[in-house]
Amino acid sequence: MVPEEEITPIRIKFTKTGSLMYISHLDLVRTVQRIMVRAGIDIRYTEGFNPQPKMVFTPPLSIGVESLCEFVDIKINSPMSTDEIKKRLSENFPDEMRVLAVYVPTTKLSDIAYTDYIINIESPSIDENTENKVRELFSGECTVVKASKKGEREINVTDYIKSLDVKSSGGKMSANVVLCADSENYLNPELFIKALREKLGILSGDVKNEYYSVMRKEMLQKDLKVFE
Amino acid sequence: MQKDISMILRSVSKPGRYTGGEFGQVVKDKNKVDLRIAFCFPDTYEIGMSNLGVRLLYGALNGMDEVWCERVYAPWPDMEEQMRKNSIPLFTLESKDSVKDFDIIAFSLQYELCYTTAVNMIDLAGLKLFASERSDEDPVIIAGGPCAYNAEPVADFFDIFSIGEGEEALPELASLYLEMKKNGTYTKKAFLREASHLKGFYVPSLYDVEYNDDGTIKSFEPKYEDVPKKVEKRIIADLNTSYYPKKPIIPFIEVVHDRIMLETFRGCIRGCRFCQAGVVFRPVREKSAEVLNEQAKEIYKNTGYNEISLSSLSISDYSCLHEATDMLLEWTNDAKINLSLPSLRADSFTKELMDKISSIRSSGLTFAPEAGTQRLRDAINKNLYEEDLMNAVRLAFEGGKSQVKLYFMNGLPTETYEDIEGIAVLAKHVVDEYYKMPERPKRPVGVTVSVSCFVPKPHTPFQWEPQDSLESLSEKQKFLGTKITDRKIRYNWHDARVSRLEAVFAKGDRRLSKAIAYAQKIGVRFDAWDEYFDYDRWMDIFDKCGIDPSFYANRRMSYDEILPWDVIDTGVTKSFLISESKKAYENKTTPNCKEKCSACGASKLGGDVRWCPKKK
Numbered sequence: 001m002v003p004e005e006e007i008t009p010i011r012i013k014f015t016k017t018g019s020l021m022y023i024s025h026l027d028l029v030r031t032v033q034r035i036m037v038r039a040g041i042d043i044r045y046t047e048g049f050n051p052q053p054k055m056v057f058t059p060p061l062s063i064g065v066e067s068l069c070e071f072v073d074i075k076i077n078s079p080m081s082t083d084e085i086k087k088r089l090s091e092n093f094p095d096e097m098r099v100l101a102v103y104v105p106t107t108k109l110s111d112i113a114y115t116d117y118i119i120n121i122e123s124p125s126i127d128e129n130t131e132n133k134v135r136e137l138f139s140g141e142c143t144v145v146k147a148s149k150k151g152e153r154e155i156n157v158t159d160y161i162k163s164l165d166v167k168s169s170g171g172k173m174s175a176n177v178v179l180c181a182d183s184e185n186y187l188n189p190e191l192f193i194k195a196l197r198e199k200l201g202i203l204s205g206d207v208k209n210e211y212y213s214v215m216r217k218e219m220l221q222k223d224l225k226v227f228e
Numbered sequence: 229m230q231k232d233i234s235m236i237l238r239s240v241s242k243p244g245r246y247t248g249g250e251f252g253q254v255v256k257d258k259n260k261v262d263l264r265i266a267f268c269f270p271d272t273y274e275i276g277m278s279n280l281g282v283r284l285l286y287g288a289l290n291g292m293d294e295v296w297c298e299r300v301y302a303p304w305p306d307m308e309e310q311m312r313k314n315s316i317p318l319f320t321l322e323s324k325d326s327v328k329d330f331d332i333i334a335f336s337l338q339y340e341l342c343y344t345t346a347v348n349m350i351d352l353a354g355l356k357l358f359a360s361e362r363s364d365e366d367p368v369i370i371a372g373g374p375c376a377y378n379a380e381p382v383a384d385f386f387d388i389f390s391i392g393e394g395e396e397a398l399p400e401l402a403s404l405y406l407e408m409k410k411n412g413t414y415t416k417k418a419f420l421r422e423a424s425h426l427k428g429f430y431v432p433s434l435y436d437v438e439y440n441d442d443g444t445i446k447s448f449e450p451k452y453e454d455v456p457k458k459v460e461k462r463i464i465a466d467l468n469t470s471y472y473p474k475k476p477i478i479p480f481i482e483v484v485h486d487r488i489m490l491e492t493f494r495g496c497i498r499g500c501r502f503c504q505a506g507v508v509f510r511p512v513r514e515k516s517a518e519v520l521n522e523q524a525k526e527i528y529k530n531t532g533y534n535e536i537s538l539s540s541l542s543i544s545d546y547s548c549l550h551e552a553t554d555m556l557l558e559w560t561n562d563a564k565i566n567l568s569l570p571s572l573r574a575d576s577f578t579k580e581l582m583d584k585i586s587s588i589r590s591s592g593l594t595f596a597p598e599a600g601t602q603r604l605r606d607a608i609n610k611n612l613y614e615e616d617l618m619n620a621v622r623l624a625f626e627g628g629k630s631q632v633k634l635y636f637m638n639g640l641p642t643e644t645y646e647d648i649e650g651i652a653v654l655a656k657h658v659v660d661e662y663y664k665m666p667e668r669p670k671r672p673v674g675v676t677v678s679v680s681c682f683v684p685k686p687h688t689p690f691q692w693e694p695q696d697s698l699e700s701l702s703e704k705q706k707f708l709g710t711k712i713t714d715r716k717i718r719y720n721w722h723d724a725r726v727s728r729l730e731a732v733f734a735k736g737d738r739r740l741s742k743a744i745a746y747a748q749k750i751g752v753r754f755d756a757w758d759e760y761f762d763y764d765r766w767m768d769i770f771d772k773c774g775i776d777p778s779f780y781a782n783r784r785m786s787y788d789e790i791l792p793w794d795v796i797d798t799g800v801t802k803s804f805l806i807s808e809s810k811k812a813y814e815n816k817t818t819p820n821c822k823e824k825c826s827a828c829g830a831s832k833l834g835g836d837v838r839w840c841p842k843k844k
Contacts (some may be wrong), residue, residue, distance in 0.1 A: 017230065018249065019229050019234075019247035019248060019249045020247070020249060020480070021245050022237055022243035022244050022246075022247045023247070023480040023481070024244070024481075027244060027480045027482070027568055028480075030480075030482070031251075031478075033532070034478060034531060034532030034533065034576070035251075035529075037528075037532030037533075037534070038530065038532040040229035040529065045564070051564060063243065064237075064238050064243075074484065092251070092532075093251075094249060094251040094480075095249055095255075096248060096249050122231075178522050207231075207232045207314050208232055208314060208315075210233070210235065211231040211235060212235075216539065220380055
């Protein structure tokens, strides 16, 4: 076997959009494993009785969130050009996943500090003035209850917002929001929506007239440079 | 995806069940196809996606350029609630289009307890449950699968039943539809009549059923002369050349059988007298080891799965098993693929086989002696001796396994309390066998005894049998509990009430449809799921509909009675079934197909059969 340190690390940047927003991170990991096999990419496995492919992913995407910037780091045993890897992966990705780039990384996945989301909401309750209300809401403390396996606790959404740019017109609003996404501080964008729902009454649950989507647009480093 | 569907998916459990979009799904341009089929599986996505038959038919139908076949699974109650609340009708996974707008809706009926879920799907589509109430413009609703062998309890809901193997039959039906649409002769009525002339299609509305005063069937006759008196099942003649899905859909979410499923052969040489599959899949047809290996390689390349399961009714009876496993093991180990062999028979479990599957990580093996004594095993024609089982478990233990699971049945015809006690004795012998071995693994042995209840099934030698009463079955289950004293033996048993409902539907006739329709109306679904099964509610439903469940489940039928499923011809003759039924009471066994042909009748169906005597 090739010694660990001599193996080239490879980073794959891909999208996960459309109905795939409902596929959990765990399911995504299994899906990517199978893609690697189908694509014939000789990926490094763990040693031992139950060998597993070595793959490191970006922070898990919450269910219901689409992404234009997912990353997975792998190592391959036998040399293969990044172009070849990209070609093979593209042939084996499902329709709503797309390979954007394959390259040798110069950064670490742990360099990711923030995530830039685009949130679009359609609701009859939205008007020109909604954007001001949203800005005001997040100018001070804005607490919502976060439910997790460990139980429920109150968090202040504003603490996690690095920047917010919001525009609204009759029936529609669009927010570009940068949220904390490092290992200690991570905000699920769903909680941002929850704050809008609970504090401003946007999105009442009428699925015939309301709609929203959340798109992870970019990952950012501590210095706010785009992570690649 | 439509916005409203997308929004409700945010509030339901496991939304991945409803999204589609998997690698391998078939998407066509709906404006360029002439026939759209919605293939419905009346259970969850996880169960339905694990069904090999549906995958075969999905691929076979989509192989036709003019046809686009899409998938639909039963929405879980939380999803159903959201759909009804927001007026979202049942939709397919591929296009998310409403099922109601399709040309043909096909159902796979795999087990009796899916009936309410199936008719609920018809209701969710926004269609009338009863075929007679649907219009000419409504889709044609067809069904197939094992339950079609006695489709009578649901006959009123469906237009056509596909009997037997459908990979060739369904494309024929689709061609008939296309042809009649093209030449302008299509009306639903005309189509159904033409379909009844195709081999393997049963159109229940073309038959009149009359009943005697005692509730038995007086006559069961076709309404017209051109409609066949008996519908002969379809079989695939040659498994080596028939269609096999080489690019299966790969689910995103975890499903029950998330692996490569390779069908090795159809049918079973054994002829256990309780087993319906053993009759309806006759005659035995095998796939060659070469074809199997090629299919495995190709599917592996197309899926990336790391497990291959060799499927059949009894894998150790596959005459090319050693050849096939040798060929597979040549490359599967290097590719880190596990090979699994479910449905092992104890008497053909060898050291060689054990060595081959020892790479499998599980520490256990499962065998199905079905009955506790040799007397009863002979009566049911299991053809398995205690010595065979002991040899098998010894081999398993020597191979490092320490867990053995044993399947049995309670309530089999001719069963006595001695037979039930025999289950405990046999399980104890397995435990003892372990401790007799000086070189046993360093773990304590675990034997699981799993006991289900006998359900008499149509087309089997036991089809005339009454099911044991609920009281008797419960008593037997308790009795066995008192006989199993060794703490290394774990005992679990099936809910006898579930089995009773299965028996009612398995042996039911057309009069049950009103109970099923009523059950759907009051919210009964997912009967096969513990959390939704409600026996008392069902008894109440039968009561309200004037149906006596004992008439179906607990009555001995006579050999000369007209059975609700007599209209279906499986190839196996009634006289063979009667002779088998009589032999059971004499504790006489029948040799398996490999040893000697017993002239069951199925060889008339032809095919590239492995064991039947060749026709002169």
